[in-house]
Amino acid sequence: MSRERMLREMGLAPLWKLRAASAVSSLAAPTAVAPAAAERNAAIAAMDWEQLRQSVSGCSACGLCQARKQAVFGVGDEKPGWLFVGEGPGAEEDERGEPFVGQAGRLLDAMLAAIGLQRGEKVYIANAVKCRPPDNRTPEPSETAACRPYLERQIELLKPKLIVALGRPAAQTLLAREVKIADVRGKLFDHRGTPLIVTYHPAYLLRNLTEKAKSWEDLCFARRTMSEKVD
Ligand code: URA
Numbered sequence: 001m002s003r004e005r006m007l008r009e010m011g012l013a014p015l016w017k018l019r020a021a022s023a024v025s026s027l028a029a030p031t032a033v034a035p036a037a038a039e040r041n042a043a044i045a046a047m048d049w050e051q052l053r054q055s056v057s058g059c060s061a062c063g064l065c066q067a068r069k070q071a072v073f074g075v076g077d078e079k080p081g082w083l084f085v086g087e088g089p090g091a092e093e094d095e096r097g098e099p100f101v102g103q104a105g106r107l108l109d110a111m112l113a114a115i116g117l118q119r120g121e122k123v124y125i126a127n128a129v130k131c132r133p134p135d136n137r138t139p140e141p142s143e144t145a146a147c148r149p150y151l152e153r154q155i156e157l158l159k160p161k162l163i164v165a166l167g168r169p170a171a172q173t174l175l176a177r178e179v180k181i182a183d184v185r186g187k188l189f190d191h192r193g194t195p196l197i198v199t200y201h202p203a204y205l206l207r208n209l210t211e212k213a214k215s216w217e218d219l220c221f222a223r224r225t226m227s228e229k230v231d
């Protein structure tokens with residue numbers, strides 16, 4: 001299939017108006033985990049789905065709990081094959097309690113469709129932070145760090161065959177270091193035994209055709225990886 005046709009199929013031809021791409025943030029230097037945090041991490045690491053859901057919905061481990069309407073846990077096939085990890089809920093997600101249901105979500109659906117995937121079928125969608133950052137700002141490293149045990153537990157319970165990190169906060173959370181997308185896209189990483197591929201966040205794809213094309217390459221790479229290495 002030609003690149004142009006693929007971009008059309010990804011629904012990326014028209015210019016969508018989305019929130020501005022997130023400002024650059026840096027990851028805090030690794031610090032020793034305080035005893036209380038270690039205890040919380042251990043508790044989360046032992047939770048089943050129901051406990052995890054309840055813990056997230058009542059969580060106040062970071063400041064993002066203050067302005068949220070509700071925490072957005074994640075959604076999809078619980079034996080997924082594919083796990084896509086975004087940044088954090090936006091206004092519509094905060095309202096509806098489901099990830100990627102706003103404009104960025106329509107783009108994500110188009111990206112999924114372009115590689116023959118559909119929301120909910122062999123696909124799980126989650127975010128680096130479960131609560132909406134005010135004014136859709138980029139989550140702070142301290143916030144992604146506070147939320148990370150939930151994502152890690154989701155990954156352990158889901159046992160995906162491949163993880164796709166969408167954008168910088170997701171990539172930094174999963175790789176546990178500061179990265180530039182341009183440096184880490186198109187490569188295969190290992191997340192505790194699970195293949196991990198990084199690409200641009202769908203909201204970022206509106207910028208220009210070059211990035212859309214790169215994101216298409218990344219998705220092809222992910223699809224190839226899934227069929228060659230995993231199936
Ligand atoms: N952007 C994200 O990263 N996640 C969502 O759930 C919605 C928009």
Ligand code: SF4
Pocket residue numbers: 056059060061062063064065071129130131143146147148
């Ligand atoms: Fe808790 Fe995560 Fe929400 Fe912060 S973003 S309050 S860590 S669920």
